[in-house]
Amino acid sequence: MSDNVLEKEISVSDVILEVKRIRNDFPILSERFSxxxxxxxxxxxxxxxxxxxxxRAVLDALQNYYQHQNANVHRAIHKLGERATFAYENSRKKVAQFINSRSTREIVFTRGTTEAINLVAHSWGRKFIKPGDEILLSEMEHHSNLIPWQLLAKDRGALLRFIPFSKSNGTLQMANLNHFITEKTRLISVTHMSNVFGTINPVRGLIQKAHERGIPVLLDAAQAVPHLPTDVQELDCDFLAFSGHKMCGPTGIGVLYAKEKFLEDMDPYQGGGEMISSVWLDKATWNELPHKFEAGTPNIAGAIGLGAAVDYLSDIGMEKITLYEQKLTTYALSRMQEITEMKIFGLAPFRGGVISFYMGKIHPHDMAQYLDSEGIAVRAGHHCAQPVMRKLGILATTRASFYFYNTYEEIDFFIEIVKKAREFFGYGTQ
Amino acid sequence: MELNELYQDIILDHYKHPHNFGEGDSSFTNVELENPVCGDHIKLMVYLNDENIVKEVKFTGSGCAISMASASIMTDELKGKPLSEVQQIIEDVLGSMRGEKAAETLDEHGDLAALKGVMKFPVRVKCATLAWHAVKDAIAKSKRNT
Structure with a gap:
């Protein structure tokens, strides 16, 4: 790639996305370490x-809530209660629009993706999964889309099956899908985008195939919703789980989207306040959707913060975000492949900005430590996907993952420091 | 915090050329430990003779520079020493890594002083102590067996 082409790419991308200006919206990005x-x-x-x-828009929304709106939702008659309830429910509306769901009745606020999946495993799974039934997952799942199903399978005497991934490029081996979907398959739950490989899985075809056989599909969209335009009606998934904090929102808030008919059929997840309609000493009836699944005082501030995050992302435009990140990732991958002994795990044709790698024999913790000494924050470890690591025959990887506020200059700097680390740990100069 | 304090030359030397790396024979007592957070894995082998001398310490495994160097330095330091002294060194290292003993305690133990830099990087302390927990377990197991 010549420098000229590169400059052109950068200028085009900067026009698409005014990254310099966007970066000013994030106070923490100007953090310095001395x-x-x-x-x-x-x-x-x-x-x-x-x-x-x-x-800042999200930070301000949190501050504003505690300063001007703080009250419990859905109960208080007073003005603050009204404000809090309006802001909380308005965020639900924003989230519903963001993923194009039919109604706010389909949007359940949870603590995050993990709780959303556990909710389905508990409330849907325990009711509808019978001994001998099969749940189909993939081999590349995050622990949060594996362990809840292990617990359910153990509890119900069900069986887990797995769509394998290819070790060479980190894509799902969909060719033999018919082999894995059997007469006993009752649910398919897969990641939309891998948190290890960055692979964007061909979920539309999978959902279509599953529906032909009447099997519902859950998408773990923790990595997808923050980076790709998401339309649940177009995807036609039955459940979709994602987290606020991976899309500019606060921690402790996430979303379970589910088609209304599933939520209607499901039993409550937790019992307590808010989720009830009428309560006697020996029985109770459930509140309407989605409140039936939101026991207790919810994370009001978190939901309002997520609403602000959704507004912020929508203002920029999810298509633009995806396009910019694709270009940035392509550039990063091509620069990384310049380095001898660089092994990248996950070279799917359709992928997002998650790059797992191993540099020679340098342990990921040493690599991450070296990068950190230059101010570069990456992840090192098994990325909550130990079975993936085991299949790859490694213990851990270093993972660099991007968002729309990252720049080409940052990638150049990262490459320079990876090369220095390579030398530091005994691989000679390059 | 400077990277060179963590990755001192002694550490990098031991990491690139570990001492006493390899399998022991059937006279050794083995313990395997893992750090699930980073996947570091160590197999630690000790041979404690009838006179309560730690005659041999060997290890295999894979992990980061800190965990492998710490293991390598440890084998050098413990080999040939009487059990009581070995146990004292283990307590000194684990104690100082936990912040219960002064870092200077390690100055008395040769190359072990190079591990002092790790204390400034709290998330790496577990890397440095893996081998030490393993040797502690191996000695306890060896004593039980005799």
């Missing part, structure tokens, strides 16, 4: 698959 010897390093935040940074 060492004992007086050197100062700028933050390069490449750990976005773990959590993203928050724009």
């Amino acid at each position: 060492s004992e010897t007086g050197t100062v390093k700028s933050l390069v935040y490449f750990d976005n698959a773990a959590t993203t940074q928050k724009p």
Whole structure:
């Protein structure tokens, strides 16, 4: 790639997305780290698959809630109660629009993706999964889309089956799908985008095939919703789970989208206040959707913060975000492949900005430590996907993951430091 | 916090050329430990003779520079020493890593002083102590067996 082409790419992308201006929206991105010897390093935040940074709009929404709206929702008659309830329910509306769901009745606020999946495993799974039934997952799932089903399978005497992934490029081996979907398959639950490989899985075809056989599909969209335009009606998934904090929102808030007929059929997840309609000492009836699944005082501030995040992302435009991140990732991958002994796990043709790698024999923790000393934040470890690591025959990887506020300059700097780390740990100069 | 304090030359030397790396024979007592957070894995082998001398310490495994160097330095330091002294060194290392003993305690133990830098990187302490927990377990197991 010549420098000229590169400059053109950068200018085109900058027009698509005014990254310099966008970066000013995120106070933490101007964070500096000074060492004992007086050197100062700028933050390069490449750990976005773990959590993203928050724009001022989200921070302000949280501050504004506690300063001007704080009250419990759905109960108080007073003015603050009205404000809080309006803001909380308005966020639900924003989320519903953001993923194009038919109604706010389909949007359940949870603590995050993990709780959303556990909710389905508990409330739908325990009611409808019978001994001998099969649940189909993939081999590339995050622990949060594996363990809830292991628990359910153990409880119900059901069986888990797995669509394998290819070790060479980190894509799902869909060719033998018919082999894995059997007469006993009752649910398919897969990740829309892998948090290890960045692979965007061909979920539309999968959902279509599943529906032909009357099997519902859950999408773990923790990595997808923050980076790709998501339309649940077009996808036609039956359940979709995602987290607020991976899309500029606060921690502790997430969403379960589910088609209304499923939520109607399901039993409550937790019991307590808010989720009830009428209560006697020996029995109770359930509140209407989605409140039936929101026992107790919810994370009101978190939901309002997520609403602000959704507004912020919509203002930029999800298509633009996807396009910019695709270009950035393509550039990062091509630069990384310049480096000898660089092994990248996950070279799917359709992928997002998550890059797992191993540099020679340098342990990911050493790599991450070295990068951190230059202000670059990456993740090192098994990324909550131990079975994936085991299949790859490794213990861990270093993972760089991008968001729309990352820049080409940051990637150049990252490449420079990876090369330095390579030398530091005994691989000679390059 | 400077990277060179963590990755001192002694550490990098031991990491690139670990000492006493390899399998022991059937006279050794083995313990395997894992750090699930990073996947570091170590197999630690000790041979404690009838006179309560730690005659041999060997290890295999894979992990980061800190965990492998710490294991390598440890084998050098413990080999040939009487059990009581070995146990004291183990307590000194684990104690100082936990912040219960002064870091300077390690100055008395040769290359172990190089591990002092790890204390400034709290998330790496577990890397440095993996081998030490393993050797502690191996000695306890060896004593039980005799």
